[in-house]
Amino acid sequence: MVKVIEFRIPFPSTVDEYRLGQIYMVAKVCSELTDPSDGGGVESIANDVVDIIPEPITRFPTYSPSSCSSNCIYTEKHYHFRSRLPGYVRVLCPKSATYMVEKAWNCFPVARTEISHPSFSKFRIHIETINVLAERGSDGKLIFPDNVLPYTADELKKRKIRVVDIADNKDVDAGAYSAATDPQLVSSKKAGRGPLRENWFNQASGPCMVAYRKVVIECSYFGISRTVEDYLEGYENGLFKNTHRKLFSWMDE
Numbered sequence: 001m002v003k004v005i006e007f008r009i010p011f012p013s014t015v016d017e018y019r020l021g022q023i024y025m026v027a028k029v030c031s032e033l034t035d036p037s038d039g040g041g042v043e044s045i046a047n048d049v050v051d052i053i054p055e056p057i058t059r060f061p062t063y064s065p066s067s068c069s070s071n072c073i074y075t076e077k078h079y080h081f082r083s084r085l086p087g088y089v090r091v092l093c094p095k096s097a098t099y100m101v102e103k104a105w106n107c108f109p110v111a112r113t114e115i116s117h118p119s120f121s122k123f124r125i126h127i128e129t130i131n132v133l134a135e136r137g138s139d140g141k142l143i144f145p146d147n148v149l150p151y152t153a154d155e156l157k158k159r160k161i162r163v164v165d166i167a168d169n170k171d172v173d174a175g176a177y178s179a180a181t182d183p184q185l186v187s188s189k190k191a192g193r194g195p196l197r198e199n200w201f202n203q204a205s206g207p208c209m210v211a212y213r214k215v216v217i218e219c220s221y222f223g224i225s226r227t228v229e230d231y232l233e234g235y236e237n238g239l240f241k242n243t244h245r246k247l248f249s250w251m252d253e
Helices: 015-033 087-092 153-158 225-249
Strands: 002-011 041-050 072-080 099-107 110-117 120-133 159-163 209-219
Touching: 002 153, 002 225, 015 041, 015 120, 015 209, 015 225, 120 225, 153 159, 209 225
Parallel strands: 002 159
Antiparallel strands: 002 209, 041 072, 072 099, 099 110, 110 120, 120 209
């Protein structure tokens, strides 16, 4: 079974501001997740400029050799979670089963990410990303084009669309909530943006761009496929919302 979700994430910045902020945010989040004392967190395996654009990138509808505004960067990271497991689980699980592998090609404003587990060959997550300037209608509300990401005919039939409002607290996990990263409470003095209200992107007149994320989740294991895919859809939604809330809150850093 395969689940296909398109996340549409409005953000109050220009595309170039978003590019710079994303670099800072990713580095800071990876640092927060990493604990050298127990080996948990993010291990960087590769971070290289590549000359050959991967084929999935060339399938974007807007792609051309000159469309990438920066060099294509290939990164590989291992996300270790063994130290976060209960002791009795660590005894049962081999070390090779307690980390995830992320491979990514960032050719801003487009990117391709592949997430896999070395012990489960029938599990994978593919994420294709494009970051574009927002379009508005005559009423000032955002217009979300349907053709910015590459889809097969079968993927289009399965596609589910979710708009992520970073100022909406209703689906923020209580354990992940922080007033310091709540866009309804914080603002950027340097940029003069915020605080934000729910549905801000249909009311604001300042800079706005949209990060589109096509997430394909496949877990072909009998009996658990739907449960795992549903869980990961919620996880990805929370991940995108929380990281973009942090990105907004850290704009002045």
